[in-house]
Amino acid sequence: xxxxxxxAQMELGSSWNAGSVxxxxxxxxxxxxxxxxxxxxxxxxxxxxxxxxxxxxLERISWISDIIVVVSLEHIETMKSIIQKYGHKRITVVExxxxxxxxxxxxxxxxxxxxxxxxxxxxxxxxxxxxxxxDILLKVVKAAKDHGCNDYDLDYGTECLHLALKYCKTKAKLxxxxxxxxxxxxxxxLYAAESIxxxxxxxxxxxxxxxxxxxxQVGFLLHETLKSHIQQVRRISxxxxxxDNYMQNIILGQCFNFICIRVNKSxxxxxxxxxxxxxxANISTLYPVVLILVHLNVxxxxxxxxxxxxxxxxxxxxxxxxxxxxxxxxxLIHYNKDDPQLQETVNSAATIISAxxxxxxxxxxxxxxVA
Amino acid sequence: xxxxxxxAQMELGSSWNAGSVxxxxxxxxxxxxxxxxxxxxxxxxxxxxxxxxxxxxLERISWISDIIVVVSLEHIETMKSIIQKYGHKRITVVExxxxxxxxxxxxxxxxxxxxxxxxxxxxxxxxxxxxxxxDILLKVVKAAKDHGCNDYDLDYGTECLHLALKYCKTKAKLxxxxxxxxxxxxxxxLYAAESIxxxxxxxxxxxxxxxxxxxxQVGFLLHETLKSHIQQVRRISxxxxxxDNYMQNIILGQCFNFICIRVNKSxxxxxxxxxxxxxxANISTLYPVVLILVHLNVxxxxxxxxxxxxxxxxxxxxxxxxxxxxxxxxxLIHYNKDDPQLQETVNSAATIISAxxxxxxxxxxxxxxVA
Numbered sequence: 001x002x003x004x005x006x007x008a009q010m011e012l013g014s015s016w017n018a019g020s021v022x023x024x025x026x027x028x029x030x031x032x033x034x035x036x037x038x039x040x041x042x043x044x045x046x047x048x049x050x051x052x053x054x055x056x057x058l059e060r061i062s063w064i065s066d067i068i069v070v071v072s073l074e075h076i077e078t079m080k081s082i083i084q085k086y087g088h089k090r091i092t093v094v095e096x097x098x099x100x101x102x103x104x105x106x107x108x109x110x111x112x113x114x115x116x117x118x119x120x121x122x123x124x125x126x127x128x129x130x131x132x133x134x135d136i137l138l139k140v141v142k143a144a145k146d147h148g149c150n151d152y153d154l155d156y157g158t159e160c161l162h163l164a165l166k167y168c169k170t171k172a173k174l175x176x177x178x179x180x181x182x183x184x185x186x187x188x189x190l191y192a193a194e195s196i197x198x199x200x201x202x203x204x205x206x207x208x209x210x211x212x213x214x215x216x217q218v219g220f221l222l223h224e225t226l227k228s229h230i231q232q233v234r235r236i237s238x239x240x241x242x243x244d245n246y247m248q249n250i251i252l253g254q255c256f257n258f259i260c261i262r263v264n265k266s267x268x269x270x271x272x273x274x275x276x277x278x279x280x281a282n283i284s285t286l287y288p289v290v291l292i293l294v295h296l297n298v299x300x301x302x303x304x305x306x307x308x309x310x311x312x313x314x315x316x317x318x319x320x321x322x323x324x325x326x327x328x329x330x331x332l333i334h335y336n337k338d339d340p341q342l343q344e345t346v347n348s349a350a351t352i353i354s355a356x357x358x359x360x361x362x363x364x365x366x367x368x369x370v371a
Numbered sequence: 372x373x374x375x376x377x378x379a380q381m382e383l384g385s386s387w388n389a390g391s392v393x394x395x396x397x398x399x400x401x402x403x404x405x406x407x408x409x410x411x412x413x414x415x416x417x418x419x420x421x422x423x424x425x426x427x428x429l430e431r432i433s434w435i436s437d438i439i440v441v442v443s444l445e446h447i448e449t450m451k452s453i454i455q456k457y458g459h460k461r462i463t464v465v466e467x468x469x470x471x472x473x474x475x476x477x478x479x480x481x482x483x484x485x486x487x488x489x490x491x492x493x494x495x496x497x498x499x500x501x502x503x504x505x506d507i508l509l510k511v512v513k514a515a516k517d518h519g520c521n522d523y524d525l526d527y528g529t530e531c532l533h534l535a536l537k538y539c540k541t542k543a544k545l546x547x548x549x550x551x552x553x554x555x556x557x558x559x560x561l562y563a564a565e566s567i568x569x570x571x572x573x574x575x576x577x578x579x580x581x582x583x584x585x586x587x588q589v590g591f592l593l594h595e596t597l598k599s600h601i602q603q604v605r606r607i608s609x610x611x612x613x614x615d616n617y618m619q620n621i622i623l624g625q626c627f628n629f630i631c632i633r634v635n636k637s638x639x640x641x642x643x644x645x646x647x648x649x650x651x652a653n654i655s656t657l658y659p660v661v662l663i664l665v666h667l668n669v670x671x672x673x674x675x676x677x678x679x680x681x682x683x684x685x686x687x688x689x690x691x692x693x694x695x696x697x698x699x700x701x702x703l704i705h706y707n708k709d710d711p712q713l714q715e716t717v718n719s720a721a722t723i724i725s726a727x728x729x730x731x732x733x734x735x736x737x738x739x740x741v742a
């Protein structure tokens with residue numbers, strides 16, 4: 001058995017091949033120190049339970065064949081509905097024991113009973129450590145093959161290492177984890193995890209412009225300006241998102257933010273097409289997607305009542321689309337290509353867009369902001 | 372010497388009286404683990420350096436007479452300008468040494484050299500633990516009098532306790548701190564601290580209504596509805612905030628959020644009066660204050676251009692007031708007292724208000740949202 005801060009594995013066989021690794025996630029804690037109504041592994045981060053985030057992190061790793069989540073009896077149905085709702089694959093739910101070690105034992109029994117194919121290495125990973133990366137798990141798995149147990153580990157390792165020696169007569173090695181592996185224990189950790197997830201979701205944005213010259217120009221200016229706020233900014237023409245492959249690539253590249261720029265303000269039909277594409281790609285199942293509708297106002301003669309009508313339509317549209325976990329905001333840009341203040345307006349638009357993407361505030365959907 | 376997780380004190384005399392306590396804050400760390408451009412004690416939380424938040428937490432405690440902040444030579448001027456900018460009292464800046472212990476020693480030397488009155492107890496408190504409460508410090512100070520040093524503390528306490536015995540022949544005792552005493556070490560800790568501070572700032576709101584019947588009614592409805600979002604909601608008439616004592620009490624009660632409801636949309640003059648009161652009370656020096664201007668639109672006949680003019684004025688006003696660390700947002704409520712949807716509109720307004728207060732987003736100031 002090898003244990004890192006947060007990730008341990010057990011050598012079940014004498015030789016190890018890639019593809020023969022499973023993971024057991026103890027998720028039976030009561031979360032007393034958190035002070036929340038429910039155990040921390042079921043607390044929501046961006047609307048989704050913590051345990052689902054951790055499960056996703058392990059599912060992303062192709063060489064982990066099976067993931068066993070061990071929960072207390074009362075939470076088995078909750079866990080099953082989480083698997084259903086968020087489309088988890090390769091997860092088996094197992095009832096826990098009265099202690100963490102009994103729970104891990106119950107998880108391992110699944111393999112002994114031949115209910116699942118016996119792996120050569122099993123990674124034990126706390127369900128409340130959502131930010132685990134492939135490289136650290138690979139180190140842990142390799143260490144399971146390469147290292148033996150030494151006195152230092154027994155003196156300073158965690159209790160699992162003691163048990164491994166006492167009962168299993170197996171080899172053990174302590175692997176240093178990264179700071180990202182930290183465990184969600186207190187309420188402040190939930191806050192931190194929420195901010196880290198929001199940060200990760202704000203790294204990419206895709207600007208979609210309609211074919212009109214004004215939209216293309218604002219798209220270009222916004223692209224240039226947003227680069228100083230957001231790591232990766234793409235810009236495509238509206239005709240391209242009808243090319244399924246193109247959009248699929250962007251979505252597969254983990255882009256969760258879209259900006260649609262159009263001169264014709266009431267283009268809800270085209271926006272609906274984008275929403276359908278996002279929905280079909282299942283992208284908003286796991287994280288809320290931000291969709292900012294930028295209206296270019298090229299005339300000063302719009303009446304207030306027509307403006308209010310538009311606002312009402314955005315609100316209704318946003319409320320409807322929110323059910324699919326897509327957050328829609330409106331942004332009005334007064335546009336005149338000869339305006340010497342144009343760059344200033346674009347700067348203001350970029351700042352507002354960046355704030356909306358970074359905050360992902362579900363309570364401000366359907367609002368029409370002004371750059 | 373006594374040490375808790377994050378708070379230690381040294382017994383300098385043989386008997387202790389309340390009022391004879393000082394604090395030394397080592398603030399010389401380089402913050403390498405944080406991965407930020409500047410040391411973590413100078414990273415901004417709600418726009419203010421972490422070390423200033425910690426200093427405030429200690430300044431709130433009346434029985435701590437002097438606070439010595441120990442920083443490296445290159446940060447002495449930075450620290451002095453922080454003291455100036457945020458109006459800290461009772462703080463002396465001292466140059467640190469090459470290690471944490473030498474820095475603490477330099478802090479203590481100030482008393483030995485009779486530059487400040489010698490206290491009977493000195494609390495050593497990390498500058499990067501911003502959430503320290505009076506009760507735990509009181510326990511630490513009391514323990515400095517009551518307890519002796521035992522073998523358990525020497526074996527399992529932190530290195531300070533070892534030094535205390537070895538060099539000072541003084542008594543030592545380990546005090547268990549609360550989880551809130553945690554140390555800001557990684558970037559995730561800054562995220563958590565930021566969220567905790569925002570949470571603390573969102574506990575109270577004061578609704579100020581003008582004298583018109585419609586404003587009073589909406590004020591009443593908002594009061595009732597906001598109670599389920601925010602812990603403490605007060606409501607006063609606009610005439611009252613001209614009573615200095617009344618407003619002073621609210622401000623002294625740590626209220627950082629104000630909602631002004633008025634039927635006459637362009638009442639910037641009255642709003643300016645409120646801004647002046649807040650400014651004179653120095654309330655926004657330490658934390659950003661949220662000020663939401665609620666406009667009741669009782670007519671459908673407003674022209675778009677007059678609406679845009681108003682929006683421009685809010686934006687300009689907000690930009691001006693932002694310099695005083697006051698964040699102004701506009702909120703439009705279409706009001707008709709016989710509207711069967713009125714409560715729904717008020718619910719929407721309360722949700723938006725609560726989101727604005729909890730987010731305190733400086734990039735969305737001057738926007739006119741619609742309930």
